[in-house]
Amino acid sequence: MNLRIGHGVDIHRLEAGRKCVIGGVEIESPVGPVAHSDGDVLVHALMDAILGAQGEPDIGVKFPNNDNKYSGASSILLLELVWKEALKRGYVLVNADMSVVCEVPKINPSSAAMKENLARVLNVASDRIGLKATTAEKLGSLGRGEGIFASATVLLEKKD
């Protein structure tokens, strides 16, 4: 089997009164990410993991934040682009596993919807998508609720 592992991380500052989209799900939240796109920290980490598994440049290179085309962009749509290219190269997803670290908002009430979103885009059953959430135990800037962090690992298989 031609297997490729990939890993990605992302972090965004959180500010009051901003829209909060995580895993393609808009969450009711007093704070949201500061970002050029919709700031979907989970999808950004996932895209970097998918790109990394293929030896491709990261999303900062692919979707530069000085390009107005990506201002307010839906990260789920960017994920669709990234995944379409991976499919063209012959990759399928074996599984993805992800973690989100933040004090607010609460992730778990929306995690099933997030998993379903990501599974749909990546053409797999949702049991191939792992998603966990934890707090930073009030430690440091994440613990003060000033930001949100996500980490993603993927396993791709190249079919040829």
Ligand code: MG
């Ligand atoms: Mg990001």
